[in-house]
Amino acid sequence: MRLPSPLPRLQPPFWIGGVAVLGIIFWIETLRQFGFVVPTPFILLFFAVALTASIDGLLAGVTSATVWAIYLIYASAVHVGSPSLTGGSVEVSLGILVVVLLAVRLGWIKDQNQKLIQKLRQASLELERRIEQRTAELLTTNSRLSKEIRGRILAQEALGKNELALQLSQNRLESILSSLEDVVWSVRPQTSRLLYLNSAVDSLYGYSISDFLGNSNLWLEVIHPEDRERVQQKRNFFSNNSLPLSPQSLLAIDG
Structure with missing residues (x-):
């Protein structure tokens, strides 16, 4: 004014x-x-x-x-x-x-x-x-800050919606994988770190998920001896070429 x-x-x-x-x-x-x-x-x-x-x-x-x-x-x-x-x-x-x-x-x-x-x-x-000059500067600054705040609020809302959608997708995927009778697992070949393992491993082979989490080489040890060497070679090959491993025969805990 x-x-x-x-x-x-x-x-x-x-x-x-x-x-x-x-x-x-x-x-x-x-x-x-x-x-x-x-x-x-x-x-x-x-x-x-x-x-x-x-x-x-x-x-x-x-x-x-x-x-x-x-x-x-x-x-x-x-x-x-x-x-x-x-x-x-x-x-x-x-x-x-x-x-x-x-x-x-x-x-x-x-x-x-x-x-x-x-x-x-x-x-x-x-x-x-x-x-008047200072008032105009303050009004400009307030307008810019208001726009930034509105933008951040919208970004937070969008992020929250994306996180919720991702969580729902993960829950649905987990539900689907848990309902399978086959073992589904994922491991990082370079470090042998287990990334994912569904609960079917317990009912099929008698090993719990915590067994595999506690021993990073257990997934290789439970492979059938006849397939172990071939799997190790494939592991080295696919690890170097960033390709997934094919399904293998595993030994149950009771042999």
């Missing part, structure tokens, strides 16, 4: 402060023309300059301070109100300097704060981008 991006702050044009101060000056002069003297007009303009610099930044503050200084010089020249409102040239210069310094200071603080806010906004956007 994409996080809402912070809305950019619209920076008003720098001349807005000057226009605001001009508006106040126009209001003061209009009232003066009709005989109304605004109390402490310069203090009112002073606060207007400070407010403009605090809201709109350094350039707007300097612009409004310049307009205020021009009006102060004009007011001192035409003697607006009593002389105590404007004072002499020293008071005017000092007043202009104080207002300009105040506008510069407040405007600089505002600009620095605005830059800090912009950096924080950029950091927030970068963090949002990284969160």
Whole structure:
């Protein structure tokens, strides 16, 4: 889910402060023309300059301070109100300097704060981008892992079915071989290791399956003496050529 991006702050044009101060000056002069003297007009303009610099930044503050200084010089020249409102040239210069310094200071603080806010906004956007990227990576990884898990579950189920089918087949084969009256056996010729022997060997020859498992050469010993040498030769031949041995005559345990 994409996080809402912070809305950019619209920076008003720098001349807005000057226009605001001009508006106040126009209001003061209009009232003066009709005989109304605004109390402490310069203090009112002073606060207007400070407010403009605090809201709109350094350039707007300097612009409004310049307009205020021009009006102060004009007011001192035409003697607006009593002389105590404007004072002499020293008071005017000092007043202009104080207002300009105040506008510069407040405007600089505002600009620095605005830059800090912009950096924080950029950091927030970068963090949002990284969160979205990481979320997309996690979703991709989770999807891949889910597919792998589903594949392994299906493979395990298929393996279980195959093992069950194999076990059933082995059980059926064992049942068939156990029901035969003939001896069925399998041996590895290279090692004489007995691989399989059905239970008919017990009823036909009197040997148990454990007898053959306990003696790897018993299958050769129980072969009839007349066939033993021939079987041994066949064993060597078929062992070398990976061919099965043919059926042979065996001796019962009682001879």
